[in-house]
Amino acid sequence: MDEAKLHEFMGRLVTDMGGAAMIANVILGEELGLYRAMADNTPITSEALAAKTGCNARLLREWLSAHAAAGYMEHVAGQFRLPPEQAMALALEDSPVFVAGGMAVLASLFLDKDKMVSAMRGNGALAWGDHHPCMFGGTERFFRPGYRAHLVSKWLPALDGVVPKLEAGATVADIGCGHGASTVIMAQAYPASRFVGFDYHTPSITTATQRAADGEVADRVRFVQATAKDYPGQDYDLICFFDCLHDMGDPVGAAQHAYQTLKPDGTILLVEPFAGDHLQENSNPVGRLYYSASTFICTPNSLSQEVGLGLGAQAGEARLREVFREAGFTRFRRATETPFNLICEARK
């Protein structure tokens, strides 16, 4: 037993335990509007924050102190301040780095622990719709800041010839659309095009339909309950998979259906969690987040469906290329990337 290594590992565990406990506090603060109440970066006492938010002052002092200890806030002479950088991540919903809303996904990991125990001891299946409902809205809010920041400005322009088609008026399918964040963002950017989002989870389709109305694009956007292998329509110019192909039981079958419903010169936009091809390349902060979430969410969902391929969220570009090659596509390339996403293009 190497005592130095033990100390080093215990230090990492205590850091992670504190991190996990902080995430619970972030979820609390987000739901209660505490960060938004501090978004002006002005120092505030726990009593003043209590008066502003209607929350209990003593509990707020503990919550604020946790934030000061974690470096999430500054603390001077009894006053706490949320610095502008932390406000971008925790308070400002429209910021490209807003992460507080997506933390609900992490809450669902704990809330669904008993279901995961059963899945682990059984056939490995836990379907998307069987998770705690906080996962659905959390997923939307986890991904939306990235789509807002990159989808229209960088990802679509990285595809060969797609933007001119969208500007002229294209027909687009968004498969596994969830709450439709990507669909609505694209529809708002390209008013001449028509969009249809498909997802097999009926409550998500209901929410997505509401999002289209809220986003004032309901005249050109429809959401329909369907699986990735049976959605209707033909001759789509663009078929998108945003952070969902690896969740499916039969990604090859989904890619085959996309092949059959795509125009001959159409394009597949595949957005997947960023990953290298091997565990060694993914042994980093983003990789551990995605492998951990994939254990609870993506892989058991895949195992709950026919074929049950279980790609996992860290499949990597080489495995994804293989899926599209098996489905008949002849061209596949990485169009661009972010620290969180691989953006790939497939053509017939």
Ligand SMILES: C[S@@+](CC[C@H](N)C(=O)[O-])C[C@H]1O[C@@H](n2cnc3c(N)ncnc32)[C@H](O)[C@@H]1O
């Ligand atoms: C991680 S979520 C991503 C949702 C959305 N694309 C986004 O980026 O916010 C995965 C989605 O895939 C959907 N899904 C999983 N398997 C599916 C299948 N076989 N057919 C259609 N949708 C599926 C789930 O219901 C869920 O909404």
